[in-house]
Amino acid sequence: xxxxxxxxxxxxxxxxxxxxxxxxxxxxxxxxxxxxxxxxxxxxxxxxxxxxxxxxxxxxxxxxxxxxxxxxxxxxxxxxxxxxxxxxxxxxxxxxxxxxxxxxxxxxxxxxxxxxxxxxxxxxxxxxxxxxxxxxxxxxxxxxxxxxxxxxxxxxxxxxxxxxxxxxxxxxxxxxxxxxxxxxxxxxxxxxxxxxxxxxxxxxxxxxxxxxxxxxxxxxxxxxxxxxxxxxxxxxxxxxxxxxxxxxxxxxxxxxxxxxxxxxxxxxxxxxxxxxxxxxxxxxxxxxxxxxxxxxxxxxxxxxxxxxxxxxxxxxxxxxxxxxxxxxxxxxxxxxxxxxxxxxxxxxxxxxxxxxxxxxxxxxxxxxxxxxxxxxxxxxxxxxxxxxxxxxxxxxxxxxxxxxxxxxxxxxxxxxxx
Amino acid sequence: xxxxxxxxxxxxxxxxxxxxxxxxxxxxxxxxxxxxxxxxxxxxxxxxxxxxxxxxxxxxxxxxxxxxxxxxxxxxxxxxxxxxxxxxxxxxxxxxxxxxxxxxxxxxxxxxxxxxxxxxxxxxxxxxxxxxxxxxxxxxxxxxxxxxxxxxxxxxxxxxxxxxxxxxxxxxxxxxxxxxxxxxxxxxxxxxxxxxxxxxxxxxxxxxxxxxxxxxxxxxxxxxxxxxxxxxxxxxxxxxxxxxxxxxxxxxxxxxxxxxxxxxxxxxxxxxxxxxxxxxxxxxxxxxxxxxxxxxxxxxxxxxxxxxxxxxxxxxxxxxxxxxxxxxxxxxxxxxxxxxxxxxxxxxxxxxxxxxxxxxxxxxxxxxxxxxxxxxxxxxxxxxxxxxxxxxxxxxxxxxxxxxxxxxxxxxxxxxxx
Numbered sequence: 001x002x003x004x005x006x007x008x009x010x011x012x013x014x015x016x017x018x019x020x021x022x023x024x025x026x027x028x029x030x031x032x033x034x035x036x037x038x039x040x041x042x043x044x045x046x047x048x049x050x051x052x053x054x055x056x057x058x059x060x061x062x063x064x065x066x067x068x069x070x071x072x073x074x075x076x077x078x079x080x081x082x083x084x085x086x087x088x089x090x091x092x093x094x095x096x097x098x099x100x101x102x103x104x105x106x107x108x109x110x111x112x113x114x115x116x117x118x119x120x121x122x123x124x125x126x127x128x129x130x131x132x133x134x135x136x137x138x139x140x141x142x143x144x145x146x147x148x149x150x151x152x153x154x155x156x157x158x159x160x161x162x163x164x165x166x167x168x169x170x171x172x173x174x175x176x177x178x179x180x181x182x183x184x185x186x187x188x189x190x191x192x193x194x195x196x197x198x199x200x201x202x203x204x205x206x207x208x209x210x211x212x213x214x215x216x217x218x219x220x221x222x223x224x225x226x227x228x229x230x231x232x233x234x235x236x237x238x239x240x241x242x243x244x245x246x247x248x249x250x251x252x253x254x255x256x257x258x259x260x261x262x263x264x265x266x267x268x269x270x271x272x273x274x275x276x277x278x279x280x281x282x283x284x285x286x287x288x289x290x291x292x293x294x295x296x297x298x299x300x301x302x303x304x305x306x307x308x309x310x311x312x313x314x315x316x317x318x319x320x321x322x323x324x325x326x327x328x329x330x331x332x333x334x335x336x337x338x339x340x341x342x343x344x345x346x347x348x349x350x351x352x353x354x355x356x357x358x359x360x361x362x363x364x365x366x367x368x369x370x371x372x373x374x375x376x377x378x379x380x381x382x383x384x385x386x387x388x389x390x391x392x393x394x395x396x397x398x399x400x401x402x403x404x405x406x407x408x409x410x411x412x413x414x415x416x417x418x
Numbered sequence: 419x420x421x422x423x424x425x426x427x428x429x430x431x432x433x434x435x436x437x438x439x440x441x442x443x444x445x446x447x448x449x450x451x452x453x454x455x456x457x458x459x460x461x462x463x464x465x466x467x468x469x470x471x472x473x474x475x476x477x478x479x480x481x482x483x484x485x486x487x488x489x490x491x492x493x494x495x496x497x498x499x500x501x502x503x504x505x506x507x508x509x510x511x512x513x514x515x516x517x518x519x520x521x522x523x524x525x526x527x528x529x530x531x532x533x534x535x536x537x538x539x540x541x542x543x544x545x546x547x548x549x550x551x552x553x554x555x556x557x558x559x560x561x562x563x564x565x566x567x568x569x570x571x572x573x574x575x576x577x578x579x580x581x582x583x584x585x586x587x588x589x590x591x592x593x594x595x596x597x598x599x600x601x602x603x604x605x606x607x608x609x610x611x612x613x614x615x616x617x618x619x620x621x622x623x624x625x626x627x628x629x630x631x632x633x634x635x636x637x638x639x640x641x642x643x644x645x646x647x648x649x650x651x652x653x654x655x656x657x658x659x660x661x662x663x664x665x666x667x668x669x670x671x672x673x674x675x676x677x678x679x680x681x682x683x684x685x686x687x688x689x690x691x692x693x694x695x696x697x698x699x700x701x702x703x704x705x706x707x708x709x710x711x712x713x714x715x716x717x718x719x720x721x722x723x724x725x726x727x728x729x730x731x732x733x734x735x736x737x738x739x740x741x742x743x744x745x746x747x748x749x750x751x752x753x754x755x756x757x758x759x760x761x762x763x764x765x766x767x768x769x770x771x772x773x774x775x776x777x778x779x780x781x782x783x784x785x786x787x788x789x790x791x792x793x794x795x796x797x798x799x800x801x802x803x804x805x806x807x808x809x810x811x812x813x814x815x816x817x818x819x820x821x822x823x824x825x826x827x828x829x830x831x832x833x834x835x836x
Contacts, residue, residue: 059477078505079766080526085498091572108498108526110766112804152766154509158831161817168807174814175803177763181830185822196824201831345595348497348528348570385593386530386804389586396592399579404603406614412599413576413619 001071003044007035007212010315018069022129023210030195034313035212037069041263050266053227059083061117061220067260068121068220069213075127077152079110081120082220086228086378089347093376096359097366100376102238104225105349107384111148111172113141113305113355114221114250114382119206121217123149126204133158136206137194139165139187140305141383146206147176158203160190168389208249209312215253221380222257226266229378238271238378240326240371244357245275245284246306248317254380255320271378273326274371275317276361278303278333278354283310284317285328302333302391305354305383327370331360337395339363340385350385350392358382419489421462425453425630428733436487440547441628448613452731453630455487459681468684471645477501479535479638485678486539486638487631493542495570497528500535500638504646504796507765511794514777515784518794520656522643523767525802529566529590531559531723531773532639532668532800537624539635541567544622551576554624555612557583557605558723559801564624565594576621578608586807626667627730633671639798640675644684647796656689656796658744658789662775663693663702664724666735672798673738689796691744692789693735694779696721696751696772701728702735703746720751720809723772723801745788749778755813757781758803768803768810776800 001018008015009025011032016025018037025033048066056063061082065073086104093101106114119142126134136146137160150157157178161170162185173180183190191207198205208214222241229237241258245251251273261267277285278301287294294314299307311317321328331339336353339360344350351359358379365371385392402408419436426433427443429450434443436455443451466484474481479500483491504522511519524532537560544552554564555578568575575596579588580603591598601608609625616623626632640659647655659676663669669691679685695703696719705712712732717725729735739746749757754771757778762768769777776797783789803810820826 077766078507080503087496089496108528110526111768112530112802148762148766148768151763163819167811170817171807171810171814172768172804174817175759175762175768175810176766177759180817181827182817182819183822184819189822193820193822193824193827197827197831200824200828341593341595344566344593345569348495348566348594350529350566350590350593384530384804386590386802389589389807392589392593393585396589399588399592399598399600401581401600401602402611404601404607404611406611406618409599409611409615410618413615 001069003039003066004037004069005040006038008038009033010036023205023212030210034209034316037212037216039067045264049264061120061217064220064223067223069216070124071128075124077120077123077149079149079152081110081116083224084108086225086232087347087349091346092343095342095346096362097373098362098371098377099374100238102229102378103347103349104221104378104380106221106380106382107351107355111145112384112387113145114380115141115145116148117217117220118142118208118214119145119149121213122146122206122211123153123155125213126155127153129204131202131204132156133201133203134206135159135194135198135203137191139169141387144169144172147173147178150178151176158197160194162187162190208247215249215256215316218250218253219257219260222254223261225378226258226261230266237267237269239375240274240377241271242274242276242358242362242377243380244303244306244354244382245277245317246308246311246354248284248311248313250382251275251320252313252316255324270324273320273324274361274365275321275326275328276357277328277330278306278336278357279330280333281307281309282330285330288318288321288328303336303353303357305352306357327365329361329364329368329370331357331364335360335364337391340392340395343381349381351381352383352385352388353391355381355383419487421457421484422455422487423458424456426456427451428454441623441630448628452734455630455634457485463682467682479538479635482638482641485641487634488542489546493545495538495541495567497567497570499528499538501642502526504643504650505765505767509764510761513760513764514780515791516780516789516795517792518656520647520796521765521767522639522796522798524639524798524800525769525773529563530802530805531563532798533559533563534567535635535638536560536626536632537563537567539631540564540624540629541571541573543631544573545571547622549620549622550574551619551621552624553577553612553616553621555609557587559805562587562590565591565596568596569594576615578612580605580608626665633667633674633734636668636671637675637678640672641679643796644676644679648684655685655687657793658692658795659689660692660694660776660780660795661798662721662724662772662800663695663735664726664729664772666702666729666731668800669693669738670731670734673742688742691738691742692779692783693739693744693746694775695746695748696724696754696775697748698751699725699727700748703748706736706739706746721754721771721775723770724775745783747779747782747786747788749775749782753778753782755809758810758813761799767799769799770801770803770806771809773799773801
């Protein structure tokens with residue numbers, strides 16, 4: 001927290017001292033008033049700059065402590081989070097029709113998704129507040145990452161899921177020992193219960209819609225992207241950074257991190273941001289195309305992690321695309337499934353549907369002329385394919401049934417394989 | 419390959435030049451004649467020693483190239499493999515009743531299991547041989563890691579699975595683009611077809627039962643364990659290194675790697691090895707207790723990755739325990755499920771059943787007096803829990819159903835939680 005100077009409401013502009021407020025803007029309320037953490041970048045730069053980082057050994061998101069709202073390093077948990085691999089993927093570039101494609105595999109985080117970066121920070125903030133318990137409402141990666149980091153800290157967690165949450169994701173929560181409430185109602189009802197319980201019992205609230213600190217964890221993916229590219233990349237930083245968009249918090253964090261690295265002298269030119277939505281849930285794309293306010297929609301896509309009809313970080317998400325001169329596109333579920341196999345076969349990275357939507361979006365943007373064939377892209381793959389085996393089964397086709405007989409095998413091989 | 423002096427049959431002792439033979443001992447055949455890769459350790463030590471490694475930046479299994487049978491570094495694939503996290507786990511130590519417990523989380527590898535270390539080497543050897551295709555018979559982690567690394571290399575792969583292979587694991591293979599034959603018969607029939615197809619079509623054979631190089635990849639987990647412990651551990655190296663045992667190749671590789679680090683001056687005293695089998699499939703334990711030859715058994719356990727009734731690396735596996743003065747134990751499926759939750763809740767690592775069997779084995783060994791309460795242990799967790807969600811569901815219990823009503827939630831919380 002040494003360099004945090006305040007929390008600023010993205011809606012009304014009011015700025016608060018960090019100790020004055022825990023969540024959303026008291027004036028605007030949680031429907032609008034998400035806060036942005038403001039740093040003294042001149043002071044940050046004295047500790048965090050290209051020279052100082054050269055010899056730094058730490059290879060995790062904690063490499064960037066001066067840019068994180070952490071009061072006491074002793075609260076950092078043992079799980080190795082961040083510094084996920086960045087791969088150059090020539091075969092994938094050819095498939096997508098771009099000059100170069102880089103893939104950052106966030107599925108390699110402790111609970112197998114990008115959300116670990118946010119939950120790692122959320123649990124630390126709960127410990128700072130000496131909270132008795134941490135809570136969120138979610139059925140997906142936010143919940144499983146919270147359960148994992150809460151387990152690491154020995155901090156009790158309560159997670160509210162709607163009745164229809166898939167059995168597999170509930171199992172992941174329970175394995176880590178979270179208390180899981182299966183709310184016999186909708187997701188919105190689960191969310192409301194979580195908000196009320198947090199308030200009533202003083203539990204720490206890990207919901208990106210109200211908590212200003214989670215995006216600070218998320219932005220670290222960009223800090224790494226820039227440093228890793230500078231280390232292994234040949235030539236200029238990718239023209240585009242691409243990510244799937246649900247709530248808007250992730251893309252907002254990515255943009256904030258890139259701006260910070262630009263401000264601190266690691267990056268000479270900011271890339272454009274491509275935000276990729278599912279065709280069955282595209283409120284950002286609609287508002288961007290029509291230059292209109294958010295209109296919440298019903299979500300219909302198999303990419304559950306971006307099936308967010310009412311994005312709470314709309315302002316931050318829209319800012320990323322507008323300020324960078326980027327674009328939004330939307331991709332069908334069919335294109336997402338194709339991207340799953342394309343990414344796995346051409347870059348050997350197995351992503352979940354929302355995780356690979358960015359790959360599908362690059363293809364779409366090239367076809368639309370938004371991304372030129374001479375441009376290069378970096379895609380953030382936000383979650384591991386093992387999180388959603390059912391979609392992989394849909395995407396991957398079927399094995400060849402064969403009798404236990406060598407001549408039968410040879411016949412098929414002769415006809416199909418060689 | 420610079421330091422490889424030969425391949426020696428573990429059965430008859432015959433030694434071959436590396437270029438003279440690809441797989442098992444020609445004299446003994448594949449039922450007995452697994453080969454061991456022999457190095458010139460004096461020459462290795464001139465390049466790989468505690469001084470030379472201090473400034474080495476590479477953090478992957480390729481850090482140990484002088485100890486690997488790789489002819490050309492250009493064949494190394496991009497996937498970041500190895501240098502998985504090593505965690506000190508005080509709460510888990512207390513639960514297990516040992517002085518210290520360290521957990522090495524192999525589920526953080528590219529396809530989420532320890533087997534990636536072996537497949538990474540296997541694919542390189544196939545490329546060296548200019549093979550047109552690589553093959554194996556398996557339903558589990560060996561297959562999925564092979565599919566992943568073959569995809570990385572753009573090398574076609576054919577995998578033989580028995581008809582009853584679980585849908586999820588088949589999906590992982592297909593996503594990476596492997597050709598998958600679903601053999602309408604038993605695992606043994608799938609294995610025989612694979613051996614015949616490899617021979618008939620000249621495909622490179624990635625089966626630990628016949629391929630001498632895979633264990634070389636596996637041993638790297640021990641090389642890392644020693645270096646990582648020297649870096650972050652306080653005090654002496656763990657008294658025990660613990661791993662689950664199926665075929666015997668993994669535990670054999672772990673022991674070989676430890677002996678190499680001892681030989682090269684990284685480790686002053688060798689630990690004892692605890693090999694943990696499932697109670698429903700314990701041919702190693704039986705042979706060790708009775709000091710008798712291997713008697714193959716029928717396998718009956720939910721820990722599929724160690725459900726190996728006829729271990730092909732029996733000699734190497736038995737050597738690890740006998741030479742180290744260690745022990746075998748067997749654990750029930752119930753104990754394995756308990757270990758899943760214990761590991762997740764006390765160390766925040768979610769392992770698959772075979773991956774956590776080692777944790778259950780520590781508890782068992784402490785209860786039997788094999789491991790003393792003053793001793794310390796390092797457990798290798800071989801696979802990610804996301805590989806087997808059905809077992810996690812069995813282990814983790816059920817969520818609390820609640821009406822979408824705050825008073826209902828508060829009632830339950832008052833009664834249960836606080």
